[in-house]
Amino acid sequence: xxxxxxxxxxxxxxxxxxxxxxxxxxxxxxxxxxxxxxxxxxxxxxxxxxxxxxxxxxxxxxxxxxxxxxxxxxxxxxxxxxxxxxxxxxxxxxxxxxxxxxxxxxx
Numbered sequence: 001x002x003x004x005x006x007x008x009x010x011x012x013x014x015x016x017x018x019x020x021x022x023x024x025x026x027x028x029x030x031x032x033x034x035x036x037x038x039x040x041x042x043x044x045x046x047x048x049x050x051x052x053x054x055x056x057x058x059x060x061x062x063x064x065x066x067x068x069x070x071x072x073x074x075x076x077x078x079x080x081x082x083x084x085x086x087x088x089x090x091x092x093x094x095x096x097x098x099x100x101x102x103x104x105x106x107x
Contacts, residue, residue: 020074023067030064077103 005025010018037057044050072079084099085092 016074020071023071027064027067027071030060030067033060034064 005021006013006018013021034057037053037060041050041053041057044053072082080103081096081099084102085095088095
């Protein structure tokens with residue numbers, strides 16, 4: 001079993017933390033796959049092949065989104081910060097700073 005997603009000894013981590021780490025690794029892998037498909041689609045000359053890759057890309061978007069939601073549901077602070085950034089208009093950095101400050105004001 002691969003343990004490269006762990007930075008601490010896996011046996012010392014709770015089952016919840018190991019699941020969280022697996023989902024973080026999966027999220028990263030989906031993001032990487034999305035990047036690969038975008039690159040392939042941008043250079044693929046065959047229309048039918050591009051259409052198939054675009055369909056596969058949609059699956060990667062779905063998987064990424066499901067994994068992100070799983071992680072956000074289990075990390076209230078992360079979810080609070082994300083709510084202040086995602087699906088908003090305007091300056092992303094300003095939204096990020098404001099939502100982080102709001103989420104961590106009690107610390």
